[in-house]
Amino acid sequence: MSAADTHATEPVTGGRPLAPPPAAHRSAVPGRGRTGRRTRQSRSLPYLLITPALVIMAGVLGYPLVDTVVLSFQDERRGNLWLHTSPPWVGFDQYTSVLTDSEFWHVVLRTFLFVAGCVFFTMVLGLLVALLMQRVSDWVRLMMTSVMITVWAMPLLVSSSIFKFMFDSDYGLVDQLLTRLPGVDYTGHNWFLNPTSGLTIIAILVIWGAIPFIAISLYSALTQVPKELEEAARIDGARGIGIFRFVTFPVIKPVFVMTTTLSVIWDFGVLGQILLMRNNLPEQDYQLLGLYAYVQAFTVNSFSRSAAISIITVLLLSCFSIYYLRQLLKIGEVE
Known part of the structure; x- marks a missing residue:
């Protein structure tokens, strides 16, 4: 194939070959994908580091708070603790009694x-x-x-x-x-x-x-x-x-x-x-x-x-x- 035929098969603009599409250009740059993955990992690293502390806080602080809320809707007395029986549910009766x-x-x-x-x-x-x-x-x-x-x-x-x-x-x-x-x-x-x-x-x-x-x-x-x-x-x-x-x-x-x-x-x-x-x-x-x-x-x-x-x-x-x-x-x- 002659040089003329080769230039004829390439799309040109103003006598110059067109640049490759942006996506193809980005994929062609070596290391660009790895850099993006490193950036995402660096952003998620702080959250991964504080996750153990958040789990411990949820167990130490969250569970007692939830248990207290559940207890406030029941009627638990000392007899329930001694006999290991489930206290009855009374809804908002405890709050009504307190607020009145x-x-x-x-x-x-x-x-x-x-x-x-x-x-x-x-x-x-x-x-x-x-x-x-x-x-x-x-x-x-x-x-x-x-x-x-x-x-x-x-x-x-x-x-x-x-x-x-x-x-x-x-x-x-x-x-x-x-x-x-x-x-x-x-x-x-x-x-x-x-x-x-x-x-x-x-x-x-x-x-x-x-x-x-x-x-x-x-x-x-x-x-x-x-x-x-x-x-x-x-x-x-x-x-x-x-x-x-x-x-x-x-x-x-x-x-x-x-x-x-x-x-x-x-x-x-x-x-x-x-x-x-x-x-x-x-x-x-x-x-x-x-x-x-x-x-x-x-x-x-x-x-x-x-x-x-x-x-x-x-x-x-x-x-x-x-x-x-x-x-x-x-x-x-x-x-």
């Missing part, structure tokens, strides 16, 4: 007031301590951090025993110090006869134990505030509270919101402090939601009613957590 009980709503109101007070003073005092840590010398900051870590690591039994001794009616340090004041006699004063003062002491114990985590977390956030922004604000005439409100706080707001959410969740679950401060026999006026569910299960022996109270508490906390998570997402969108 005036005592439950008194406990809810008491819990909200207790949590609101604890969270407010925890966040305010924790923020003040964090600001103080930012302004002291390095060795003072190191000493403050060491003390707070010690407080944070202290077992609940030890800290509750210390506070119980401090407010003891016979040998309490607080009563002795107040009695030394002119015209004040607190000899033998029992702080726990009045539920308001008793819950206030328990709230002080909760706040005292929570401040270290809040203060250290907020101090870490304060170290990320650019010094240039604060100096620019001072040049523009801002002072003190104005700098903190318009410059510092917007930077640390995500951490502040996160720690506030955690504080609410932890304070809703306060149980051990009340049991230890009241010798495992707390009066009815000391019951918060966590203790109320505990009493229903192990004193009244109504495990299903306790499960229903726990589910209602989880729903209340979920509504609060969703609100604060939305605030965090809004902050992220703004940034």
Whole structure:
């Protein structure tokens, strides 16, 4: 075949042979398919690595939650546990009984007031301590951090025993110090006869134990505030509270919101402090939601009613957590 015949059989455009189709060109490039497979594998690798952790979390957290939900629709008593018999299904009767009980709503109101007070003073005092840590010398900051870590690591039994001794009616340090004041006699004063003062002491114990985590977390956030922004604000005439409100706080707001959410969740679950401060026999006026569910299960022996109270508490906390998570997402969108 001549050269002329060869050129005649090839499609030409403007005197040049047409390029091969894109698909054929891609398949002809060596290693392109292997590169695509490597990319897909690299994308799926993180999910494969966290799969064992997700499976363990589903077993440790998911199964008890599902079992609690199922239990709340039954009527399980101690007799069912002893005789190994299946409890009867009662539908929403447990929820109806709980939600129509005036005592439950008194406990809810008491819990909200207790949590609101604890969270407010925890966040305010924790923020003040964090600001103080930012302004002291390095060795003072190191000493403050060491003390707070010690407080944070202290077992609940030890800290509750210390506070119980401090407010003891016979040998309490607080009563002795107040009695030394002119015209004040607190000899033998029992702080726990009045539920308001008793819950206030328990709230002080909760706040005292929570401040270290809040203060250290907020101090870490304060170290990320650019010094240039604060100096620019001072040049523009801002002072003190104005700098903190318009410059510092917007930077640390995500951490502040996160720690506030955690504080609410932890304070809703306060149980051990009340049991230890009241010798495992707390009066009815000391019951918060966590203790109320505990009493229903192990004193009244109504495990299903306790499960229903726990589910209602989880729903209340979920509504609060969703609100604060939305605030965090809004902050992220703004940034």
